[in-house]
Amino acid sequence: MKPIADYHMHTPLCGHAKGAPKEYAQHAIKVGLQEIGFSDHAPFVHKVDPRITMAMAQLPEYYRMIEEVQSLYKSELRIKVAIEADFLPGYEDKTKKILDDYPYDYVIGSVHFIKTWGFDDPGQRKQWGAQDVNKVYRDYFDLLRQSAKSQMFDIMGHVDLVKKFGHRATEDMSEEVKKTALTFKECGVAIEINTSGLRRQCKEMYPALNFLQIYQQCGVPLTFGSDAHQPDHVGEDFEAAVALAKTAGYTEYVLFKSRKIEKTVRL
Ligand SMILES: [Zn+2]
Numbered sequence: 001m002k003p004i005a006d007y008h009m010h011t012p013l014c015g016h017a018k019g020a021p022k023e024y025a026q027h028a029i030k031v032g033l034q035e036i037g038f039s040d041h042a043p044f045v046h047k048v049d050p051r052i053t054m055a056m057a058q059l060p061e062y063y064r065m066i067e068e069v070q071s072l073y074k075s076e077l078r079i080k081v082a083i084e085a086d087f088l089p090g091y092e093d094k095t096k097k098i099l100d101d102y103p104y105d106y107v108i109g110s111v112h113f114i115k116t117w118g119f120d121d122p123g124q125r126k127q128w129g130a131q132d133v134n135k136v137y138r139d140y141f142d143l144l145r146q147s148a149k150s151q152m153f154d155i156m157g158h159v160d161l162v163k164k165f166g167h168r169a170t171e172d173m174s175e176e177v178k179k180t181a182l183t184f185k186e187c188g189v190a191i192e193i194n195t196s197g198l199r200r201q202c203k204e205m206y207p208a209l210n211f212l213q214i215y216q217q218c219g220v221p222l223t224f225g226s227d228a229h230q231p232d233h234v235g236e237d238f239e240a241a242v243a244l245a246k247t248a249g250y251t252e253y254v255l256f257k258s259r260k261i262e263k264t265v266r267l
Pocket residue numbers: 010014016041229
């Protein structure tokens with residue numbers, strides 16, 4: 001495999017991932033990655049749910065765990081410390097407080113909620129039945145734009161997560177995506193190709209090729225993430241992800257350090 005960096009992976013602190021950070025790092029080395037970044041789910045600011053995120057009190061343990069694995073593999077693997085935080089309108093100050101708590105290398109901004117509905121939570125999947133799918137897509141893209149404008153995030157995560165369970169918009173969403181891509185470019189946020197969608201009902205990486213092409217045309221920088229919740233998912237399907245990036249017209253991807261683009265790497 002080409003030495004691509006995997007920037008999206010979790011730890012057991014979130015309550016739904018398995019394996020010690022050490023095992024994630026070992027798997028990364030095994031599959032030929034030169035750099036990874038841990039980006040576990042930040043504590044929720046609107047409720048407590050140990051099935052989904054660590055608690056506020058566990059943040060110091062998270063930093064300690066990742067710093068430990070960082071120094072353990074120093075000579076073989078570059079390890080970045082990051083976090084994946086939810087965008088919840090009205091909770092920006094509380095979210096910012098968490099993000100200012102530690103000198104992260106990057107922050108992934110994710111939309112998993114429309115109002116209070118966790119639309120990608122298997123436990124709340126039934127609620128899809130009562131929705132106008134096109135409206136869900138539009139609300140989702142609107143939240144993505146608001147997330148970028150909040151200036152809290154460096155990379156936007158899995159930017160068409162609404163398709164996770166296979167619900168597809170029947171209307172053309174390209175204009176929505178174009179508006180979103182232009183906002184991302186203007187706000188200076190990157191996106192990721194997230195391979196975990198291949199393991200879900202949608203059977204497709206996030207974002208889909210036609211959306212990825214729009215991000216490329218608008219000049220939005222690219223990263224890669226497996227969204228691993230177990231060690232052997234690190235770097236999974238990255239050959240396919242690189243192929244998708246190239247098909248969309250991308251010729252490079254970016255690495256982050258101290259919340260800035262550290263360098264650009266040719267694909
Ligand atoms: Zn997760």
